[in-house]
Amino acid sequence: MIPLRILQLYPKADYFTGAAVQLRDLATGLAARGHAVTVATPPNPLWAERLGAAGVAHVAIPMRRAWDVRAAFRIARLIRARDIQVAHAHKGRARTLALLAGLLGARPRLVLNRGVSFRVPRSRRLGYTSRRVHAIVAVCESIKRDLVATGVPADKIAVIYSGTDVERFHPGLDGGPIRRELGLAADHFLVTQIGVRSWRGWRDILEAVGRIAGAAPRARLLFVGAPAPRIAEVADRARERGLGERVLVLGHREDVPQILAASDVVVDASYAGAGLTGSIREALACERPVVATALAGMPELVVDGETGLLVPPRDPGALADALRRLLENPTWAQAMARAGRKRVDAHFSLRAKLDATEALYRRLLETPAA
Secondary structure, X not given: OOOOEEXXXXXXXXXXXXXXXXXXXXXXXXXXXXXXXXXXXXXXXXXXXXXXXXXXXXXXXXXXXXXXXXXXXXXXXXXXXXXXXXXXXXXXXXXXXXXXXXXXXXXXXXXXXXXXXXXXXXXXXXXXXOOOOOEEEEOOHHHHHHHHHOOOOHHHEEEOOOOEOOOOOOOOOOOHHXXXXXXOOOOOEEXXXXXXXXXXXXXXXXXXXXHHOOOOOOEEEEEEOOOHHHHHHHHHHHHHOOOHHHEEEEOOOOOHHHHHHOOOEEEEOOOOOOOOOHHHHHHHHOOOOEEEEOOOOHXXXXXXOOOEEEEOOOOHHHHHHXXXXXXXXXXXXXXXXXXXXXXXXXXXXXXXXXXXXXXXXXXXXXXXXX
C-alpha cells in the first residue's frame, strides 16, 4: 500500500482530554502503519515532545478563534508545503479553519470528526453540508442519525467508533498500588468516574453514592481528571452531603489504566454531549463492571444487563440502584465485564478504528474531488 500524507488538525492545546487521546492514538497508529502524519495544534510542549518520541511530526499553530485568518493562512501553507492529501479536522474550530484554508487554495480531501451529541445549530450546518467537506466521521450511530436529521446526506457520514488501545487497557493490570495510594483496603468498594465536567453528571453520582452509603459503609467514590477549582468544589459538595471522607478527587493522571484496574465499578453519568465515553470503553477493556447513562451512543457499547448497566440521565435513584445491584452480585458484575471486554476488542478497539479510518481516507482519494 502506498503511504498517505495526512494532516490531523486539533484546535486546542489540551493533552489529556478524551478527544486529545483519540487524536493522539489515531496519529501515532497511522504513523506506525507507515503513513506520513503531521499533527497541528496550538503550542504545547507536551504535544511536541510526545509526538516526536512516536515519530510523528508536530507543528504549533495558534488557533485563537474559528475565523482566525492568520491561523488559516499557516494551515494552508502547511498543507501545500507537505503536499497533504487528507486533512482530518477535530472540533468545530478546526473545521472552520480548514474550510478557510481551502479558500486560500489548500484543498486536500477534508474529513470532519463529530464526537459529541450536542445539536448542530442552524448557523453551523453549512460547515457539515458544504461540498468542500468530503466526509464526516461520527463516533456512533446515534450521532450519525442526529446529523442526518439536520440535513447532512447519510452517505457522507462514516460511523467509526472511538477506539481503545486494548494492549494498554487490559485485564492483567495491577490496581493494587493505586488502592494503596488512596488508602483503600481490599474490602472497600471503589466507584470511579473519569472526567468531572458539569454535564458529566458528577453531582448525580455523588447523590447516588450518598443513597447507598448507609447500606454500603465501605463504598468510596473517586473522581479523576478534575482541575484545581473543581477539586475544591467537589470536596465542598461531598462534605455538605456528609461524604467528606468517602469521596476522593484527583487531577489529571497518566496512569488511568491502573486506576480503572483498581476500581470495583466505573461510572459515567453524563446527561448531555456524550458520544461514546472513553472511560467506559477503557473500563470494559480492563474487564471492570460499568454503569452508564442511556445517552447518545452509550447503548451501542453498553448492552444493558449483558456488558454493563444503563440508567436514565439525571436519575440518582436509578444510579444508586444499579450500584447496589453490582455491589450485591459481584459474580454477575464480573461476567458482564468479561463480555464487555470481548465487545470492545471486536468493535471498539484502536485497531478497528485505524482499519476503518485508513480505508475511508483511501476511498476518498480514489473518488474525484468535488
